[in-house]
Structures are given as C-alpha cells and as structure tokens.
Amino acid sequence: MADELTNLIADLKETEALELVEKRLSAGGNPLDILAAARGGLEIVGKRFAANEYFIPDLVYSGEILRQVVKIVEPKLKGGHEMKRIGKVVFGTVAGDIHDIGKDIVVFMLDINGFEVHDLGIDIPAQAFVDKIKETGAPIVGLSGFLTLAFDAMKETIKAIEAAGLRDKVKIMIGGGQIDEEIRKYTGADAFGKDAIEAVKLAKQFLR
Amino acid sequence: MSEQKPWQKMTAEERLESRLRNFLNPKNANFESPEAQANYQGRVNRLIDAIQLKKKPDRIPVYPLLTFLPAHLAGITYKDAMYDYGKTMEAWRKYVYEYEPDAYAGPFLAISGKLLDIIQYKMYRWPGRGVSERAPYQCVEGEYMKAEEYDDLINDPSDFFLRIYLPRIIGGFAGFQKLRPFSEIIEITSLAQNLIYLGMPEVQETLETLIVAGKEAMAWLMELLSFEVEVRNRGFVSGAGGMSGAPFDVLGDTLRGTQAVMMDMYRRPEKILQAVERLVPIMIRRGVKGANATGNPMITLPLHKGADNFMSDAQFQKFYWPTLKKVILGLIEEGCIPMPFAEGSYNRRLQYLAELPAGKTAWFFDQTDMVKAKEVIGDRVCMIGNVPSSLMISAEPRKVEEYCQVLIDKVGKGGGFIMANGTALDEAKPENLRAMIEYTKKNGKYSQK
C-alpha cells in the first residue's frame, strides 16, 4: 500500500514527485508525513541498488530529489522535524586522500537510514578521528579511502584509536575502491564494505 | 625501395602493418648492442603476438601498471618526482634496468610540478600543493563546465576549451576569456578586429605566462626524451604510444564532474548524447597524434564511469558504449592498437567487448573476474591484468605468485594474455613486484609446436 509520493521517488520521477509535494502542501498535508513518504521512496531505492537494479547515478539522483523535497517542505516545519537517530557514526576520508564522491554517497545513505553522521571531510589526520570519537562518543567509525596510500593511512588511524584507549569502544568499518578483505586484515578494521548499502548494513550490525 | 602507398589509400590492415614495421625498427634507434636490439624486438614481438591472437608468444609478457611506483622504489618523495627531473629519470631508469619489464609505463606520468606551478592548474592538488609530499596528485571534483554550456561545447569544442573552460581551470589561461573566437578571422577586416583583443592586458599577461610554460614543458620533454631514447637503445619498450579515452568520461570526469553528469543522465540526456558524439573524432585524433609522435601504436584508454557499479546496462548501452566503440574502431581504422583499461569491474560488460574485431585490442582489467572473462572474450581480445593492489602492497610474495599461477593457467592458456597488476600503483613491496615479474618470466613460457 505504498504511497504515491513514495513510488514516484522510488521510480526517480523528479518533476512529478516535486509537483505532488507542492500539491499536498497547499492542500494542507502534514509536512512530516510528506517527508516520511519521501524517505520511504529512498528506502526502496536502496533496496533496488542492493538488488543491482539501480546503480550509483540512480542513488545520487534519488538523493538530489530528496534534497529538493526537504527544501520545499522545510519552511512549513515548525521545528522538531529531526528524525529519530539510531546511532552515531564518525566518518571521513583518511589522511593523504582527498576523494569525496564515494564518502559523500556513504554519508548520505547512513544519514537517511537514521544515523547521526559526523562527517569530518577529506584528508583527515588520525588525531582528528580520535578527537571526534571522544567528543561524540560514537560507537561506529567509518574510514573511506580511494588511493592505495589509504591502506597505511587507515592502519595508522586505527592504531591511533587504539593508542587513545578507544579501540574496544568502537567498531571500525573501511571502504573505497581498492579495499578488500586482505586490507581489512592489514589495517585491523572490523569490517569492510563494497558500497554504500553495505556500509548501512554494517553500521546496523555494529549497533546490535 | 618500393613506392609507399599514400596513407589515405591504405586499408586499416596496411596502416597497422606500417605502424608495426616502424615500431619494430624505429627509424633513429641506435641500439647499444645487437643483443639490445634483439631484446627490444623480442619484447615488441612478445607483446604483439599476445595482442593479435594469431600465435602464442614465446612466453606471457609482463607489463606492470604504475604511476609513482618507481619513485617509491627509489626512495624519493612524490614531490621530488614532480619537481626534480634528474631524480625522477634516475628512479625510472633504475626501475627499468632492475626489473626488466616487457613493457614499461614511463615517467611522463610524474607530471612536472614546475609546469603546474607556472600555469596555475586549479583542478588538481599535488604534493606540496594541497596534499602531502608523500601523496600523489589528485583531482578536485567539480562542475567545471556548467549545465548551460553544453551547446558551447557541442558547437565549437576548441573555442569552448580556449576561451571558457581552460581559463576557468588554469590560472595561466585566465586572460583568454577576453579573446574573440579565432574562427571569426575570415578576411582582412575581421582579422584586424579580432587581433585587437590580443592587446588587452589580461591577454598579454596570459601570453607571457604561456611562453614561460612552453619553455618549462620543453625542458621537461627533453628529460623525458633522453630517458626514452636511452632505455630503448638498451632494449626496452614503452607500453603506451599515446592516450585516448571514452567520450562519456571526458564529459563526466573533468567537464561536468561525477555528480553533475549523473544528474544530466536524467535531466538532459539528449545533451549528453550530442556531446559524446561530438567528442568521438577528437578522441580518435588524440590517440593517433600520440602514435604518430612516438612511433608506438599502442594507445591506452583509461575507462572510468562505465564500470559495473557506475551505471546500469541500459545506461551503458545508451550513454557509454556506442561512442567508446566508435573511438576504438576509429583507432583501429588508423592502424593503432587500442588498449582500454577497464577500471573497477567489467563483469557485466563483457558481451559488448565481444562486438569488437578479433585480435585488434588489448584490455587491462582491474577487478573483473579474469577466468570468466577469458571464457566470454578470450577468443576476441587480449587480456591484461590483474594482480590486486592489496596483494602487491600488503601480502607475502608467495601470495602474489599463487595469484599469478592461476592467471597463467586459466587466462594465459592458448595465448592472448599479458601479466599485470590491476591498479596503477604508487607503491608496492619491491619483493612483490619482483615476484610478479620473475614468476611470470619463469613459469609463463609457451611450448611452441
């Protein structure tokens, strides 16, 4: 019994979806319900991505549609629209590496799946991860890295987390183009993921 | 000597033969010894036999893929590799002479940092300029071509580059924003009107910068050439005579950028299709010019955004493959050997590769399942790859050898295979690099019957 807006977003019908949002709002629709329906669409997108029906362009495009829905709906919200957050994640691209496309996609997917993501950005030194973990108390850390130099940067970041006495307080996942099981072992991470959907799956497992 | 047929009248096959003759017997080569010449020709033949699928080479050739790896092996920083030409060439010489690959990737990949400084390149960060001295140069994602500029690109690509795009991404080109299109110079009055713009202070400044840049580029080229000539005279072969690529990547990498091109696939698909079509002859020309300049017909085409996870099959069929195929066929028509590098994985694209004429292309694979690919395309294209970077960097040499053995058995069978690692490496354990090369040389021999 999926909502029409949910379906439009799941099918990536940008114009139609945004028109429907406008229509519902002017008909007095509840902005929170609209957002929930839109997020439902993104969930379907995520499932289709996992099933190899959708690919990165579709994922990125759905994110863009959601951003626009939020932009239209936001002014009508009287505060307190923050969705309930299921867990904190500290995330960033490791030192030496300035790639952000992959990281941004993962951060976005974690966010819409209910995680409170503290995105440190790119080229992040180990100490900055340590500081952020201390500050937020986040139980999950995500390290992204694209270049092979990230193998060592990840290893060093994880060492620094250990040296700060935090290793048993956090679960660490790593990812990015060249990361595989060999590198998971090499860096001492808890898990690695091949794409943004796996990142969400891992983060949810870590919470259990 | 018999009269040469004019190039225009030659068939693709004759052009290839002509290029291969020159490749095998470079006009101005001055080999150090008969042995060096035999080694050079042996390496060329080994590569060409693997690529053409007509007969098995004497053994599987080895072609390590790399960017800064020789600098790493020589213990110099990436910054040195970009700024100190002498150290760079020394590092590459050392690499080539110590490891003796069948084909080498040259020091032109260690772009001159001095040149980038002079020209004020804004699209990348490089060691000491935005990234650490131990990190390689890296592209800064951005929407460098705006959505409303598609027609500028399509109508007149060179003018778009000269007056709009390059001034935006290169500080040293900024003055060219003030120019009028040179295609307006048609007769005497328009000539004079047009040239007035060359006198504007911003344009003058750009012209002065370009003179300095041109001199630096030439100094760098001289270093590269002296390297290339020396190693060739000692019997070594460069793996790349030129570069080209997929039109969709030209658009998606550094014109529109990843995020924007993905939006365009939905919002303005027609514009993408027009633009990639427009880029086809440009990408063919780029490869051909490279082959003409170097005398080496092997053209590398790094492929980015058509990989398995980057788009659906329908999107690949619509946006990516048709124009890539045209570029590949256009290069073949000119007697070149296109060598596309399928970065990421291409497991779901293999049936398209099977559309290509047999024995005319060689494909580098990064994370594609080589054994499956051999079944699907092994009779049509030479396969190159794919020892994972994780093994090259973090594993024991024994693991590299085990991986190579599987490739030798399953993918090397019957020829049509070149051993390589899957990722252009900036670093690796020396013993692992040696393991890949030596193991293949020792165990990759074919019985000739």
Ligand code: B12
């Ligand atoms: C596109 C691309 C480029 C573009 C980048 C700019 C642009 N506008 O696109 C351009 C053409 C400029 C480029 C240039 C170069 N590139 Co390049 N490039 C690529 C390519 C094809 C894709 C990268 C990409 O956009 N990925 C898309 C994102 C979405 O993927 P991702 O980051 O992996 O993220 C996903 C997953 O990994 C995962 N994930 C990511 N982070 C995390 C974190 C966690 C915790 C989890 C669970 C999951 C996860 O989820 C994400 C979404 O699903 C890769 C090869 C490949 N297919 O991976 C090579 C690649 C990165 N490039 C490479 C090279 C060598 C270069 C050059 C040096 C080449 C040269 N000599 O000039 C230059 C300079 C380096 C640079 N990066 O700038 C090498 C790097 C090798 C190395 N030593 O590290 C690669 C791996 C290609 C190869 N096989 O050799 N490149």
